[in-house]
Amino acid sequence: MFKDIFRKTKYVTIKSGQNLDRRPSEVVPQEEPGIVTKKELPDGLWVKCPKCGEVLFNKNLEENSRVCTTCEHHFRISATLRLKLLVDEDSFEEWDADLKTQDSLDFPGYDEKISEAQEKSGMAEGVLTGRAKIEGVPFVIAINEAGFMMGSMGSVVGEKITRAIERAIKLRLPVVIFSTSGGARMQEGILSLYQMAKTSAALGKLAENHLLYISVVTDPTFGGVTASYASLGDIMISEPNALIGFTGPRVIKQTMRQELPAGAQTAEFNQEHGSIDLIVARNQMRPVLARLLRYHQEGARYGTTV
Amino acid sequence: MAQLFEFEKPIAELELKIAEIQKFSADKGIDLSQEVSTLEKKAALLKKEIYGNLEPWQKVQIARHSERPNFYDYAPLLFEDFIELKGDRLFADDRSIAGGIALFHGMPVTVIAQVKGKDTKENIKRNFGMPHPEGYRKAVRLMDQAEKFGRPILTFIDTPGAACDLGAEERGQGEAIARCLLATSGYHVPVISTVIGEGGSGGALALGVGNVLLMLENSFYSVIAPESCASILWKDTTKAKEAAAALKFTAQDLLRLGVADELVREPQGGAHNNLHQTAEELSQVISKYLVRLRLESPEALRDQRYQKLRAIGVFQETADINNMLDSDVSTES
Ligand SMILES: [Zn+2]
Numbered sequence: 001m002f003k004d005i006f007r008k009t010k011y012v013t014i015k016s017g018q019n020l021d022r023r024p025s026e027v028v029p030q031e032e033p034g035i036v037t038k039k040e041l042p043d044g045l046w047v048k049c050p051k052c053g054e055v056l057f058n059k060n061l062e063e064n065s066r067v068c069t070t071c072e073h074h075f076r077i078s079a080t081l082r083l084k085l086l087v088d089e090d091s092f093e094e095w096d097a098d099l100k101t102q103d104s105l106d107f108p109g110y111d112e113k114i115s116e117a118q119e120k121s122g123m124a125e126g127v128l129t130g131r132a133k134i135e136g137v138p139f140v141i142a143i144n145e146a147g148f149m150m151g152s153m154g155s156v157v158g159e160k161i162t163r164a165i166e167r168a169i170k171l172r173l174p175v176v177i178f179s180t181s182g183g184a185r186m187q188e189g190i191l192s193l194y195q196m197a198k199t200s201a202a203l204g205k206l207a208e209n210h211l212l213y214i215s216v217v218t219d220p221t222f223g224g225v226t227a228s229y230a231s232l233g234d235i236m237i238s239e240p241n242a243l244i245g246f247t248g249p250r251v252i253k254q255t256m257r258q259e260l261p262a263g264a265q266t267a268e269f270n271q272e273h274g275s276i277d278l279i280v281a282r283n284q285m286r287p288v289l290a291r292l293l294r295y296h297q298e299g300a301r302y303g304t305t306v
Numbered sequence: 307m308a309q310l311f312e313f314e315k316p317i318a319e320l321e322l323k324i325a326e327i328q329k330f331s332a333d334k335g336i337d338l339s340q341e342v343s344t345l346e347k348k349a350a351l352l353k354k355e356i357y358g359n360l361e362p363w364q365k366v367q368i369a370r371h372s373e374r375p376n377f378y379d380y381a382p383l384l385f386e387d388f389i390e391l392k393g394d395r396l397f398a399d400d401r402s403i404a405g406g407i408a409l410f411h412g413m414p415v416t417v418i419a420q421v422k423g424k425d426t427k428e429n430i431k432r433n434f435g436m437p438h439p440e441g442y443r444k445a446v447r448l449m450d451q452a453e454k455f456g457r458p459i460l461t462f463i464d465t466p467g468a469a470c471d472l473g474a475e476e477r478g479q480g481e482a483i484a485r486c487l488l489a490t491s492g493y494h495v496p497v498i499s500t501v502i503g504e505g506g507s508g509g510a511l512a513l514g515v516g517n518v519l520l521m522l523e524n525s526f527y528s529v530i531a532p533e534s535c536a537s538i539l540w541k542d543t544t545k546a547k548e549a550a551a552a553l554k555f556t557a558q559d560l561l562r563l564g565v566a567d568e569l570v571r572e573p574q575g576g577a578h579n580n581l582h583q584t585a586e587e588l589s590q591v592i593s594k595y596l597v598r599l600r601l602e603s604p605e606a607l608r609d610q611r612y613q614k615l616r617a618i619g620v621f622q623e624t625a626d627i628n629n630m631l632d633s634d635v636s637t638e639s
Contacts, residue, residue, distance in 0.1 A: 096623075104563075104620035105554045108539065155619035162616070184508070184529050186538065189553050190565050193529040194618040196508060197515045200484055201491035201615050208492075224529075226480030227468075227508040232488055246479035246508075247470035256471045265475060273476045 049073050051241075065282045074239045074282055076219055078121065079128040079143040082178055086286055087132035087141070094130040096163055099156045101125060103187070110187040113149060121147035125156040126181070129164040131173065135290040137297065140168040143178040144218075144225070151181035153225055154188040158195025161229060165202040174212035174296055175203075176289060179230040183223020196228035203232050212296040214289065217244050217267070217276070235292060237278045238267035239285075244275075311367050313356060314575070320349045357574050360524070362550040365557075366532060368524040368576040369503050375581045377404055377419035377462050377502070383585035384592075385410055388417065391448060393440075397477060400441030402432045402465070405448040410460065411593050416452035418445045418513055419462035422503065435504075436469040439482035442512050446489045458496040458596055461513040466531065468509030486512035491612060494604030498595055500570070500588065501525040501557070502577075517611050518595045519565060521557035522584070523572040527565075528555035565618060567595075 048055050052071035061068070065085050066075040077085075083092060101124075103110045118124060126148040131140050142164050144151035151157075161177065168175045184192040206213055215233025217226075219242035226246050238244060245265040252258055263269055270276045280288045294300075310318055324345045331338040360368070368374070381388050385408035392399040405418045420437060423429030445461075452459045468479055490497060497516035505514065505527030514527070521527065535549035536542055560566035570591045573580035599607060 098624040100622040102620050102622050105552070108552055155621045159619050159621060186530050186535055186553075188620075189529050189555060190527060190560055190563060191619055193507065193511050194565060194615060196484075196511060197487045197491070198615045198618060200487035201515075201612055204488045204491045205612070207488075224508050227483035227512075228487060229484070231478070231481040231484040245475050246468065246483075247475065252470055252472060252475070258472055260472060264472065273478065275478050275481060 047075075067282050072240065072281065074219065074241060076146050076180070077282075078147055079123065079145040079178075082143050083128065083132070083141070085282070086289070087134055088136065091133035092130055092141075093132070094128065095167065096129060096160045097124065099125065099160055101154065101156050104155070104191060105187070105189050107187040107189070113187065117148045121145050123148050125160070126151050126153065126185075127157045127160050129160045131167075131171070134286060134293060137290060137293040138171075138173055139293055140164050140171070140173045140175045141177075142175070144180045146180045146220075149182075149185065151179070151225070152183060152185035152192075153181060153195050153199075153228075154185035154192045155195065157185075158192070158198050161199045162195075162202045165199070165206050168211060169206055169209050172209070172211065172298065174214070174293055175206060176214045176216065176293075177229060177233075178216045178218055179221045179225050180218045181221055181223070181225035181230070183225055183227075193224065196224045199229040200232060203229060207234075210301065212293070214292060216280075216285070217270075218242050220244070222246065222248050231275070235278070236276045237280050237285075237288070238270065238276050239282055240267060240279055242267045244270050309372055311364065313360075313364050317349065317352055317356060320345065320352060324349065353574055361547070362526070362553075362556050362559075363532070363547040365524050366504075366526055366546075366550055368578075369526050371576060371578050372424065373578040374503055375577050375584060376424065376464060377421045379581055380462075380502070380585050380588065381408070381417075381419075383582060384408075384589050385417070386412065392444070394443035394447060396443055397440045398438075400433075400438050400444060402435050402437045402469075403441035403445055405444055407457070408460075410596070411589075413458070413596075415458045415460050415596075416448055417460050417462070418448060420465040420510070420513065422464055422466075433469055435465045436467055436506075437465065437509060437512075438469045438474050439477040439479050442468075442482035442486045445513065446486055449489060449493065452495055453493045456495060458498070458600070459493065459516070460592065461497070461499045461516060463499060463501045463505050463510045463513050463527070464503035465506050465509050466504055467506035468512075483508050483512045487515055490515045491615070492608065493611075494608050496596060496599035496602075496607055497611065498592055498599070500592065501527050501566075502588075505555075506531060515611070515615065517599055517607060517614065518567045519560075520568055520570055520591055520595070521560060521566045522570050522577060522588070523557055524576050525557050526550075526555045527557075527560055528553050 046055055046057050049068040051073035054068060054070040066077045101114050123145050126145050127142055129142045142161050165175055203213055213233050214235045215230055216237045217230050218239050221230050221244045243265050249260055249265060252260060267276055267279050271279055324342060327338055327342055387409040388406055390404055390406040402421060404421050408415050408417045420435050421432055422435030423432045449459055498518045499514045499516035500520040502522050503525055507529055532546040532550040533543045535553060536545040557569045561569055568591060571587050573583045577584040
């Protein structure tokens with residue numbers, strides 16, 4: 001019965017739904033490179049698609065990898081759900097889960113922010129790292145958690161990603177990083193800023209070792225993360241409509257008094273301007289990554305003997 | 307001095323008073339040298355008191371002083387020769403980053419420097435020292451040459467941040483900065499980075515990953531501008547002063563945090579009060595480190611740069627688990 005009510009809403013909305021604003025209303029891209037804003041994951045029984053206005057059962061949405069069944073809008077997902085959708089069952093081995101945030105600058109309100117973020121996201125920090133397999137092919141994975149202070153990068157995030165890359169070199173495994181982040185984390189000041197350099201340098205070592213790095217840039221990725229590991233992929237992948245940029249749209253509008261054209265900073269915009277190789281729908285991510293990982297397996301390299 | 311800060315006013319008032327007494331004394335032919343001397347001593351003490359205890363926000367003001375020397379002021383004093391090389395070979399020449407070959411203490415070096423303008427006209431030309439992607443790509447192009455020809459690299463940081471307009475987004479600002487970070491980490495030549503004014507976020511970091519990071523005494527280097535931080539924390543840009551203290555971004559803070567290696571002395575009140583003296587100090591400190599770094603092997607230089615970055619970050623961990631993981635990491639999977 002409820003379903004019928006929602007169906008009705010659907011038709012009404014579709015007819016009038018000419019709002020092409022690609023940005024879901026709950027998406028608050030960070031204001032400054034480096035900074036973080038809150039976002040609530042839609043909770044409860046149903047949720048309204050911010051793109052087409054369709055009212056969707058949360059359950060149906062979950063079953064469709066949190067992609068709108070009507071317009072294919074990609075909702076943001078948690079790191080744990082991403083992992084579940086992507087890797088072979090029981091193949092994930094988590095690394096460095098015990099690294100804990102330290103309020104090293106004694107920054108106003110930081111401890112409280114961390115507690116809130118932990119409660120909200122169910123994660124200890126803003127990234128999940130470890131190794132896993134896709135269709136049997138082993139690789140090292142890192143996934144930012146948008147629900148944890150907007151995936152911002154402080155010492156722990158930078159350290160976990162760097163260690164994951166360094167271990168990938170030891171294990172001779174490719175690396176796939178799913179980024180979603182407001183940028184460097186303000187509350188750890190200069191220490192956060194240098195995580196950009198640290199992770200980038202580690203990727204330099206990975207490259208020297210002829211190991212593959214696939215960067216999957218998801219909604220939203222801005223600031224210091226765009227200006228470091230997220231932009232350094234041998235292969236750059238994104239999801240449809242993901243917002244990606246260095247400076248957040250609001251800051252561009254405010255500081256430059258510049259109106260952004262419709263669709264600016266989307267994955268499609270980035271691809272058009274040469275920054276993204278592939279835009280891959282969420283339900284295709286696993287097979288696409290499987291192919292790419294397979295083609296880069298050690299034995300495939302010319303001149304190597306298996 | 308054209309620009310006087312609020313905190314400098316007591317000094318200016320006292321100096322004005324001294325000048326008045328001196329004039330009065332000369333006009334009337336009365337000997338007031340005793341009084342003048344007392345007041346001059348007082349002024350010296352006051353200066354020491356004020357300039358010796360600058361708050362973070364006051365340092366920000368000095369670092370952003372409209373007359374603060376920029377790279378082009380220092381260049382003729384630091385280098386016996388400087389040949390500026392332009393363009394990224396892809397799109398344009400970015401005038402907020404200058405680069406080229408210089409002769410430093412008789413040694414050819416590659417120089418990359420952010421440049422703010424001194425007046426509105428120059429600032430428009432240099433985009434207020436906010437580089438576009440082509441600036442960072444020019445930097446990588448010239449640093450790659452330094453690696454190719456075995457020249458040390460000196461970078462000078464002075465920017466409010468990277469350009470934040472639509473063009474910068476279209477041309478891949480994030481990638482341009484990231485590429486700078488990646489490239490610098492791989493070089494086999496000495497890289498010395500010096501913050502000479504404002505070190506604004508990722509736009510500054512792109513040139514800040516040397517073997518050594520030096521900072522002028524009144525410079526600062528931050529993940530975010532204090533105004534933006536205040537606006538996020540307290541929804542109030544006028545609380546920039548409080549934000550400046552919270553962010554721990556002064557040269558002294560960075561030295562304490564182990565990010566900066568040494569501070570370069572400035573004349574009392576800031577570099578703008580004595581360009582030559584500041585340039586001399588800069589020259590000596592850079593030279594000291596360059597001599598030291600040139601003794602290292604190319605591999606050691608690269609490794610030291612990596613280890614320096616590797617050590618930045620503060621967190622807690624249950625050490626045993628990860629040590630075990632690292633030693634147990636098996637190559638089969
Ligand atoms: Zn929809």
